[in-house]
Amino acid sequence: xxxxxxxNGIYFAAAAAIALGVHAATLFMLPHFVMVQALAKITQGGGxxxxxxxxxxxxxxxTVVRPSPDLLYSTCPFDLSKGALQxxxxxxxxxxxxxxxxxADTNNIFVENDRQAKDGKVDFVVLPPSSxxxxxxxxxxxxxxxxxPSVRGLVLFRTLINDESRLAEIDAARRNVTCGVxxxx
Amino acid sequence: MHPALKSLAAVIGGxxxxxxxxxxxxxxxxxxxxxxxxxxxxxxxxxxxGGPYLRAWVAxxxxxxxxxxxxxYYNASRDSGGERLSGRCVYSLMxxxxxxxxxxxxxxGPDDFLIAGPARRYSVSKTSIxxxxxxxxxxxxxxxxxxxxxIAVGDGPFSLTLRLYEPDAGVAADPAHAELPQIVKERCR
Numbered sequence: 001x002x003x004x005x006x007x008n009g010i011y012f013a014a015a016a017a018i019a020l021g022v023h024a025a026t027l028f029m030l031p032h033f034v035m036v037q038a039l040a041k042i043t044q045g046g047g048x049x050x051x052x053x054x055x056x057x058x059x060x061x062x063t064v065v066r067p068s069p070d071l072l073y074s075t076c077p078f079d080l081s082k083g084a085l086q087x088x089x090x091x092x093x094x095x096x097x098x099x100x101x102x103x104a105d106t107n108n109i110f111v112e113n114d115r116q117a118k119d120g121k122v123d124f125v126v127l128p129p130s131s132x133x134x135x136x137x138x139x140x141x142x143x144x145x146x147x148x149p150s151v152r153g154l155v156l157f158r159t160l161i162n163d164e165s166r167l168a169e170i171d172a173a174r175r176n177v178t179c180g181v182x183x184x185x
Numbered sequence: 186m187h188p189a190l191k192s193l194a195a196v197i198g199g200x201x202x203x204x205x206x207x208x209x210x211x212x213x214x215x216x217x218x219x220x221x222x223x224x225x226x227x228x229x230x231x232x233x234x235g236g237p238y239l240r241a242w243v244a245x246x247x248x249x250x251x252x253x254x255x256x257x258y259y260n261a262s263r264d265s266g267g268e269r270l271s272g273r274c275v276y277s278l279m280x281x282x283x284x285x286x287x288x289x290x291x292x293x294g295p296d297d298f299l300i301a302g303p304a305r306r307y308s309v310s311k312t313s314i315x316x317x318x319x320x321x322x323x324x325x326x327x328x329x330x331x332x333x334x335x336i337a338v339g340d341g342p343f344s345l346t347l348r349l350y351e352p353d354a355g356v357a358a359d360p361a362h363a364e365l366p367q368i369v370k371e372r373c374r
C-alpha cells in the first residue's frame with residue numbers, strides 16, 4: 001500500500017487539488033447559474049425591462065420551484081446595460097401585495113409591501129452597478145433608488161388572492177404596474 | 186498503468202470529487218435550519234449575507250424567497266410522528282391560526298411543483314378554511330376527497346409548505362417556537 005501511494009502520490013495530490021478547485025468554482029458560480037436559468041425561462045417570448053403578468057400557478061407552472069397558488073405573480077426581468085430601471089405601481093386595495101428586487105446572484109436587495117407604500121403608490125429606480133454616467137441618474141423624493149450589484153436581475157410582484165370571489169378584480173388591479181428604462185428628467 | 190492514463194484518472198476523479206463536494210454542500214447540509222414540530226424553516230432564506238456555502242444553499246432552496254420579516258416559509262416532509270408524508274395515507278392538519286397577517290399551506294410533489302390532479306386543490310389558507318370551536322381548524326391532506334378543507338395529493342411522497350405573510354414580530358424573531366398546525370396521520374392504504 002505504501003509503495004502504491006509512493007508511486008501515485010502525485011496523482012492523488014493533483015486529483016485533490018482539482019477537486020478543491022472545481023468545488024470552489026461551482027460553489028461560487030451556483031447562485032449566478034441558478035438565476036441565469038430562471039431569467040432564461042422568464043424572458044422566453046419577450047425581453048427585459050417589461051412587466052409580465054404570470055397566470056395563476058397550477059400543476060403546469062414550471063418556471064420557479066414551489067410556486068404559491070394563492071398569489072398572482074408578475075415579473076420584470078431587468079437589464080441595466082442601457083440605463084436605470086424605473087418601477088411604478090399602484091397597490092391593489094384590500095389585500096397583501098409586495099414588490100421585491102433580486103440581483104443576478106439571487107440576493108433579495110429590496111422589498112416593499114402594500115402597508116409600506118405611501119398613498120398606495122410605489123415609485124423607485126434600480127441603478128446599474130457602475131459608478132459611471134449610467135450610475136448617476138437623477139433621483140429625488142419621493143422616488144427612491146436602489147443600487148443593483150449586477151446589470152441583470154428580476155423585479156417580482158406578489159399579489160395575494162385573499163378572496164376567490166374578488167379574483168377578477170385583484171387580477172385587474174395587479175396589472176397597474178410599469179417597468180422600463182428610466183428617462184432622466 | 187501508463188502515466189497518461191493516471192493523469193486522466195486524476196483529472197476525472199478531481200472533477201467528480203469537486204462536483205460531489207458541491208452537491209453535498211447544497212443538498213445534504215442544512216444551513217440555519219430550525220425545527221418546530223414537523224415544520225422546518227431556514228433562518229438564511231431571504232438573506233443576502235453569509236459566505237459562499239450559505240449563498241449557494243439559499244440560491245437552490247430559497248430562490249426568489251423574501252426575508253423573514255416579510256414572509257416565513259416552513260416546510261414539512263414528515264408528519265408529527267416523524268414518518269415521511271405519503272399519498273398512501275390520510276393526514277389531518279390540526280391547529281389554530283398561526284400569528285401572521287395571512288397564511289397558507291400548500292402541497293408539493295417530489296419535484297417541488299404543485300401536484301397534478303383533477304381536483305386542483307393545492308392549498309388551504311386563512312381565508313378559505315372553516316373554523317370550529319375556539320378558532321380551531323382541521324384540514325385533510327389525502328388523495329381522495331373527504332369533504333371541505335382538503336388538500337389533494339397524489340399516490341407518492343409529498344411535502345407541505347406553510348407560508349406566513351407578515352408574521353408577528355415574535356414569530357419572526359423566534360420561528361422555532363411558533364404555534365403551528367400539527368400533521369396527524371389518520372390511516373394508510
